Amino acid sequence: MKHFLDVMSTALMHRALLEAVLVGALCGAVGVHVVLRKQPFFALTVAHATFPGVVLAEIAGLSFLVGGAATASLVTIAVFVGSRDPRFDSNTVVGIVLSGTFAAGVLLLSARAGGAKDLSAFLVGSILTVDHRDIVATLFAGGVIVLLLAAFHKEFVFGALDPVGARASGIPSAIDLLMMLLIASAVVVALPVVGTMLSVALLTVPALAARLWADRVTSTVAVSAAIGAASGVIGLCVSAQFQIAAGGAIALSACAVFVVSLLIAPRSPFAQHVRHGLRQLGATGRSRLDVRGDA
C-alpha cells in the first residue's frame, strides 16, 4: 500500500492521471455518437489507420499526433466515399480500408532500418510518458470537439436516429463526414493513453454502459463521459498497483463498468429480465401463502 501511495504522489503520475481523465471523458462523450450511429467498426479502423501515419511521422521526425491525424482523416474520407457503393455494406468497405492501411504501416516499418522497438508503445499506449505538450494538445483538441458536438447536437442526433429523414429535411450528408472526422480526432487524441488497439474500447464501452443508465442523449453523454474518466483513473491505479500495462488496465476497467451496468442498471435488458423473474417468483410465493392462509 505504501508503495502504491508513493507511486501515486509523483508528478509523472499526476500528469498521467490528468491525461487519463481528459481522454476518458472526451472519448466517452464522442462514444455516444459512435454507438448511436452503429460505427464501432469505423472507430476501430481509424485507430488502425493511424498506424502508417505514426510510422511516417517517426521517420520524418514529426509528432505522433500529426502523422496519425493525417492518415486518419484520409481514411475517413475514403470510407465515407466508398460506403456509397450499393454493392458493399459499409463494414466491407471499412474492412478493406483497414487491412490496406494497416499493412502499409507494417511495410513502412519493416522497410525502415532499426526494427520495431517503439511499436508496442504505439500499439498499447504509454501514458506514463505523457508530457505537458500532450496534455495541451488533448485540451485543445478536446475543446474543439466538444464545441462542435454542442453546436451541431441536433443535426448529429437526427442524422444518427433517422438518416433518411435527416436527408429529406435538408441536413447535408457533410454532417455525417464531420461526425466521422470528430470520431477520428478522438481516436488520435487517445493514442498516447491506450494505444491504437484499445482506443476503440474507450470510444464505445463507456457509451454502451451509459445507455443502460440513461434515456436522453444529453444525459447519456454526461454519464458516458463520467464512466470514461472513471475508467481512466481506476485503470491507472490498478496498473500502478499490479504493474501491468496501463492501456490494458484502462480498457478492462471500462469493460468491468459495462458488466456491472449490465447486472444492475435500471435499463439493462439483463437486469430487467432478472427483476421480472424475481417478481414472478415473489408473486407465486405470495399466492401460495395466500392459499395456505385461506385453508
Next chain:
Amino acid sequence: MLHLLTDPFRVVFMQRALLELILLALVSGPCSVFVLLRRRAFMAEALTHTVFPGIAVAFFLGQSLLLGACVAAIASVLLLGVGWRDGRVDHDGFLVVIISAFFAVGVVVVSRGHSFASDLTALLFGKILAVNRAELVATFVIACVVVGLLVVVGKELIAVAFDPVVAVAWGLPVRFLDVVLNVVIALVVVASLKAVGTALVVALVVVPGAIARLCSARIGWMMVIATVSAAVCSWIGLAASYDASLHHGIRLAAGATVVVLLTMTFAMVAAVTAVMRVRDATP
C-alpha cells in the same frame, strides 16, 4: 521477367511459405465470399483480436499457440452466440465489448512477461517465412475441416445470406447456421495467424471476396475468383518481398506485402469496373 516470379521459390523456406499461403487461399477464398454476403467483416476483425489473449496465455504457459488461439476463438464465438441483444446493446456493440475485454486481457498478460515488445510484434504481424512442416500440416487439417463444413452447409448458408427472413420461414436454423459460419471464420483466422499475424488476418477473409464481388454476381464464380486472386497475390507478394529484400536492400515484411497487393488489386479492379460502368451507361 518470369524468373523474378520463379527464382525465389528455389529456396525451401520460400516454398513452404508459398504452400502455406496457397492452402490459406483455398479456404479464405470461399470463406470471404460468405463473409461478404452475410456481412460478417466486423465479426472477422473481432475474431482476429479475440484470439490474441489465447495466444498470449498459451505463450505464457508454454502451450501450443494454435491451441490457445482455437480456445479463445471458440470462446468468443460462443459468448457472442449466447450474448444479450436488443435495441440498447446491439450485435456490434456487444462485439466491441468482447474485443476490448479479450484484447486488453492479452495486453495485460503479455505485459507481465519479459520480452514484451518483440513477442507482441511477432504475434501481431506473423512470421510466414518461419513456417515449418508441422504448421503446414496443421493448416492442411484446418483447411479440410473448413472445406468440409462449407460443403455440408454451403447451400443453407447461401439461402440465409440471400434472404434471412425467407430462410426462417423455410425452417432453416438460421441462428445455428450463423454460429457455424462464425466457427468457419474463426478457423480461417486461426489458420492464418502464423502467415500474416492477428493484425492482418482480416485482409485474407474480407478482401478476396470483395474483389470477386466486383467481377461477378454469381456465387460460384465469386468463390473461384476470390480463391485465385488470393493465391496470385500471395505468389507475387512473396516474390516481390524476397526480391526487394535480397537485391534492392529494401526489407519488406512478406505478410504485409501480400496484404498490400490484395488491397491494391481491389482498388485497381474497382477503378476498372467503375470506368466500364460509366462507359456502359453513356452509349
